[in-house]
Every structure is written in structure tokens, then in C-alpha cells.
Amino acid sequence: MVSFIIEGLEVRYPFLSGGVIGQSVMGKNIPFVKIGRGQTELFYNASHHANEWLTTPVLLKFLEEYSESYATGDDIFNTSARELYNKASLYIVPVVNPDGVDLVNGVVPNGKFLSAAQNLAGNYPNIPYPNGWKANINGVDLNLQYPANWEKAKEIKFSQGFTIPGPRDFVGNAPLTEPEARAVYNFTRNHDFRLTLSYHSQGEIIYWKYLDYEPDNSRRIAEYFGEVSGYAVEETPYSSGFAGYKDWFIETYNRPGYTIEIGIGMSPLPLSQFSEIYKDNIGILVGGITEI
Numbered sequence: 498m499v500s501f502i503i504e505g506l507e508v509r510y511p512f513l514s515g516g517v518i519g520q521s522v523m524g525k526n527i528p529f530v531k532i533g534r535g536q537t538e539l540f541y542n543a544s545h546h547a548n549e550w551l552t553t554p555v556l557l558k559f560l561e562e563y564s565e566s567y568a569t570g571d572d573i574f575n576t577s578a579r580e581l582y583n584k585a586s587l588y589i590v591p592v593v594n595p596d597g598v599d600l601v602n603g604v605v606p607n608g609k610f611l612s613a614a615q616n617l618a619g620n621y622p623n624i625p626y627p628n629g630w631k632a633n634i635n636g637v638d639l640n641l642q643y644p645a646n647w648e649k650a651k652e653i654k655f656s657q658g659f660t661i662p663g664p665r666d667f668v669g670n671a672p673l674t675e676p677e678a679r680a681v682y683n684f685t686r687n688h689d690f691r692l693t694l695s696y697h698s699q700g701e702i703i704y705w706k707y708l709d710y711e712p713d714n715s716r717r718i719a720e721y722f723g724e725v726s727g728y729a730v731e732e733t734p735y736s737s738g739f740a741g742y743k744d745w746f747i748e749t750y751n752r753p754g755y756t757i758e759i760g761i762g763m764s765p766l767p768l769s770q771f772s773e774i775y776k777d778n779i780g781i782l783v784g785g786i787t788e789i
């Protein structure tokens with residue numbers, strides 16, 4: 498579905514370009530869109546976690562609003578869209594985990610993938626199905642798949658009882674076993690991203706640190722994001738402090754990488770929160786370009 502939305506935007510705004518970073522377990526394309534022509538490369542992604550899919554329309558609406566402002570010569574969040582466009586090349590991957598998002602929304606067709614997922618959910622009867630599903634369709638948590646102290650993440654999650662595939666918190670049998678995480682990893686390796694935003698829900702929190710790494714400007718930008726959004730700026734809790742995309746990005750490049758936790762309540766968040774969430778996040782999305 499997201500591919501259709503992106504294609505529609507590309508028809509209306511021919512200055513957008515895009516492609517595919519890889520395929521999901523079920524063979525769906527994982528699309529990206531690029532907006533801007535500046536030297537500085539940036540990367541925004543959403544929906545690593547299935548039941549956090551409200552993060553996807555946040556990026557898509559931003560892409561649409563930014564495109565429209567650029568086309569008409571207008572401002573976005575009090576900043577000239579043309580300035581943004583000339584400063585940075587922004588790459589957006591709105592859905593890292595398309596199979597998982599489809600599972601939560603009840604649109605995975607009957608067949609082997611759906612039955613397998615239902616069986617995996619049965620291993621964790623206390624986690625609601627499908628609403629508690631964060632993983633990919635194989636039952637692997639994609640944001641515990643990156644090679645940043647993965648062994649430590651495994652030790653923590655195993656000690657919490659997440660020892661087999663299921664709705665969430667299973668790290669996989671090794672880093673990067675899952676095609677969706679591998680696609681994001683390779684896409685990152687093939688670019689020179691100066692800053693990354695990974696969208697998750699929920700909590701209205703900005704996580705900006707990995708261990709003791711403190712890339713240039715990362716604290717200042719985190720504080721700026723906090724001011725424009727009203728979100729809290731916090732250090733990642735130890736129990737979820739390893740093997741995430743942000744962790745790997747910071748460890749590998751020593752550049753600012755953020756996890757933005759949108760909204761308040763239980764994921765999946767109700768659509769009724771969307772306008773408030775978008776209003777809170779527009780300053781972060783523009784600020785990622787202006788502040789780096």
C-alpha cells in the first residue's frame with residue numbers, strides 16, 4: 498500500500514526519486530524515497546516494529562508537505578523548503594517491516610506465513626495477538642538485529658524469557674539474519690548519512706545515546722528536538738540499549754542517531770492521535786535537516 502502512496506507522490510512531484518532497499522520475508526518491496534539535492538545525506542526510517550505503524554504516516558505526511566512546499570516555494574516549519582532541499586539529500590524508508598505491519602492490520606492472507614505467525618504467537622500467550630506483535634513475520638525483532646553488542650542484547654532478552662521467535666524481543670539466531678534489517682544495514686553502508694532518525698512508538702521520548710558515545714552535536718540536536726516537540730530527552734534504558742539501529746549507527750559512524758518514540762498509550766496507537774503527533778514532530782523532521 499505504501500508503494501502506491503509513494504508512486505502517487507512521485508507522479509505529483511517529479512523531483513522526488515526513489516527505489517527499493519530490499520525485500521521482506523514475504524517478498525514485498527521495501528521502498529525508499531529521496532528528496533533534496535544537497536551534499537549532506539540524511540536517513541529517516543519508520544516501522545521497524547509492526548504495531549508501531551502510526552510512525553509510517555508521520556513520515557509520509559512530512560514527505561508530502563515538504564514536497565508541496567518545495568513545489569510552491571513555501572516555508573515548512575518557518576523554514577524555506579528550497580533551502581532544505583538544497584542543503585540535504587534526505588532518504589526516507591517509511592516501512593522497514595511491511596509484513597509485520599500487515600499482520601497487525603489483519604491483511605496478511607491465509608497461508609503458510611499467517612499460520613506460522615499464529616503458532617509463534619501461541620508460544621507467548623500473555624502477549625495480545627495481533628496487537629502486541631512488533632517483530633517481522635518470522636518472529637524476530639528487527640530492532641534487535643544490528644551488530645552493536647548483539648550478544649549483550651541476546652543475554653538480556655533471553656534472561657527476560659524471549660528465547661524463541663515470537664511477537665517481540667526475540668533477537669534472532671545471529672545479527673542480520675532477517676532480510677529487512679539486512680536491507681536497512683546495506684542501505685546505510687552504501688550511503689554517507691550524517692544523521693538518522695528512527696521512528697518508534699510510544700512514550701514521547703527522544704533517545705540519543707549509545708553507551709558512552711557522544712558524537713559531535715548529538716546532545717545539542719537532541720535538546721533542540723526536545724524543545725520543538727515537547728518530548729523528553731532521555732538516555733536509553735539498559736535493557737533495550739543494544740543491537741538497535743540507532744546503537745549500530747552511532748557505534749559505527751560516531752554521528753548523531755536518534756530513536757523518536759511518538760505518542761502516549763499502548764501500541765498500536767489510535768489514529769485519533771495522529772494530528773497531535775504530527776504537529777509535535779514536524780520541528781524534529783525539519784530540524785534534522787537544519788541542525789546538522
Ligand SMILES: [Zn+2]
Pocket residue numbers: 545546549640696697698
Ligand atoms: Zn519500537
